[in-house]
Amino acid sequence: MVYRMIFNQTAYFGRGAIKEIPNEAKSRGFTKAFIVTDPLLVENGTAGKVTDVLDEAGLPYEIFDDVQPDPPVENIQHGVEAFKASGADFLIGLGGGSPQDTCKGIGIVVANPEFSDVLSLEGVAPTRNPSVPIFGVPTTAGTASETTINYVITDTANKRKFVAVDPHDIPVVAFVDPDLTDGMPRGLKVATGLDALTHAIESVITPGAWGLSDALSMQTIRMIAQNLAKSVEGDKDAGEQMAYASYITGMSYSNVGLGLVHGMAHPLGGRLGVAHGVANGILLVPVMEYNKDFSGEKYRDIADAFGIEDAYTGDLEHVRDEAVAAVAQLTRDLGNPTTISEVGATEEDLVPLAHDAFADVCTPGNPRQATEEEILGIYRSLM
Known part of the structure; x- marks a missing residue:
C-alpha cells in the first residue's frame, strides 16, 4: 500500500503569527495581496489586524469582502473577476470555511479558466495548474481549510453543496494565529469545535487511515476532549489549543478522507441552510453508533482520549459504547442541537436529504458502506 500526504509548504503557529505574512510574501516575490474575507470580519476589526501588518510593511493589497456563508458558485465567479481586475499576484484567505473555500475557488479558476463554470470542479477535480498562491489565515478553529486540499461550494440552483478535492488548491503558507480566533462567539466555538472533532474521528476510522494520519487525528481528539468545553467558556489558553488542534486534524483528513457524518451534513447545509459544524454535531453520535461494529479497535483509542479508564x-x-457516550455527553454539555427537527427539517425533507447524502463524495469513505435506505433511517431517527 502506498500512502500520499500533502501539506503546506510552510506554516506558522502562535500569537502574532500574522506578522510573518509580509516576510513570506516578499521572499516569494509577491507584490500585491488580494484578501478574501467576509463583511463581518471587516466590521469587527479582524481584517484590520492583517491589513495593519501589510500597511506597516508597505505591501499593497485589495480587499474582497463579498464572501457569503456557504459560498455559492456565483460568489466564486464574482471573486475571479475582481481578482483579475486587481493586479494582485497572491491571495490571502482570511476567515473560517466560507472565505477560505471562496479563496480556493478563485485561485483555482483563475489558474484554470476552463473550469469557470465552477460546477465542473466537483469531486476529484482534474485541474492542470496550481492555484494562484494562497496564504491561509483562519479565524475559526474547526474547518482547517488553511491546510486541506478540499473546498465546499453551494450549487444554489439545485439546493446542494458539493466538495472539490484538488491538491492544486492547498495554501502555500498557513498562519494559525490564536489572536484571530479568540473573538469567536460561543455558538461558533461550539460549531467549529464539533467540526474539528468530527474531522478527527472520521479520519481515524476511515479505511484509508494509517499510522501517520492516526497519530495526527488521535492527538487532535485528545486536545479537543481536554480543551473544547473550556474554550467555549472563554479560556484563551484552551482556545489556543483548539486552533492548533483544528490544523493538526486538517493535515490528516485532507489526505485520508472523511465519511458518512460529512456526507449527511452537506445536504443539511445545502437544502436547509444548517451551519456545517452544527450539522456535524447532530450527526456525529448516531453515525458513530452506526459504525461502531466496523471500527476495529479504534474506539478504544477514542475512549482513552476522553479519559475512560478501561479503554484498553x-x-x-x-468500550465502544463508552466512546460513543463520551462524545454524546460533550455534545449535550456544549448545547448543540441533537435532532434535525430542531434545525428545521420536516418529514418531507428526509428522502431528498438521504438521496443527496448517498451521492456525496464523502460517503464512500465511511468504514461501513451505507445504503440510501439506511441513511434515510438515520435521518428519520433524528426527527
Whole structure:
C-alpha cells in the first residue's frame, strides 16, 4: 500500500503569527495581496489586524469582502473577476470555511479558466495548474481549510453543496494565529469545535487511515476532549489549543478522507441552510453508533482520549459504547442541537436529504458502506 500526504509548504503557529505574512510574501516575490474575507470580519476589526501588518510593511493589497456563508458558485465567479481586475499576484484567505473555500475557488479558476463554470470542479477535480498562491489565515478553529486540499461550494440552483478535492488548491503558507480566533462567539466555538472533532474521528476510522494520519487525528481528539468545553467558556489558553488542534486534524483528513457524518451534513447545509459544524454535531453520535461494529479497535483509542479508564482493558463492545457516550455527553454539555427537527427539517425533507447524502463524495469513505435506505433511517431517527 502506498500512502500520499500533502501539506503546506510552510506554516506558522502562535500569537502574532500574522506578522510573518509580509516576510513570506516578499521572499516569494509577491507584490500585491488580494484578501478574501467576509463583511463581518471587516466590521469587527479582524481584517484590520492583517491589513495593519501589510500597511506597516508597505505591501499593497485589495480587499474582497463579498464572501457569503456557504459560498455559492456565483460568489466564486464574482471573486475571479475582481481578482483579475486587481493586479494582485497572491491571495490571502482570511476567515473560517466560507472565505477560505471562496479563496480556493478563485485561485483555482483563475489558474484554470476552463473550469469557470465552477460546477465542473466537483469531486476529484482534474485541474492542470496550481492555484494562484494562497496564504491561509483562519479565524475559526474547526474547518482547517488553511491546510486541506478540499473546498465546499453551494450549487444554489439545485439546493446542494458539493466538495472539490484538488491538491492544486492547498495554501502555500498557513498562519494559525490564536489572536484571530479568540473573538469567536460561543455558538461558533461550539460549531467549529464539533467540526474539528468530527474531522478527527472520521479520519481515524476511515479505511484509508494509517499510522501517520492516526497519530495526527488521535492527538487532535485528545486536545479537543481536554480543551473544547473550556474554550467555549472563554479560556484563551484552551482556545489556543483548539486552533492548533483544528490544523493538526486538517493535515490528516485532507489526505485520508472523511465519511458518512460529512456526507449527511452537506445536504443539511445545502437544502436547509444548517451551519456545517452544527450539522456535524447532530450527526456525529448516531453515525458513530452506526459504525461502531466496523471500527476495529479504534474506539478504544477514542475512549482513552476522553479519559475512560478501561479503554484498553474493558470488553470491546462495552468500550465502544463508552466512546460513543463520551462524545454524546460533550455534545449535550456544549448545547448543540441533537435532532434535525430542531434545525428545521420536516418529514418531507428526509428522502431528498438521504438521496443527496448517498451521492456525496464523502460517503464512500465511511468504514461501513451505507445504503440510501439506511441513511434515510438515520435521518428519520433524528426527527
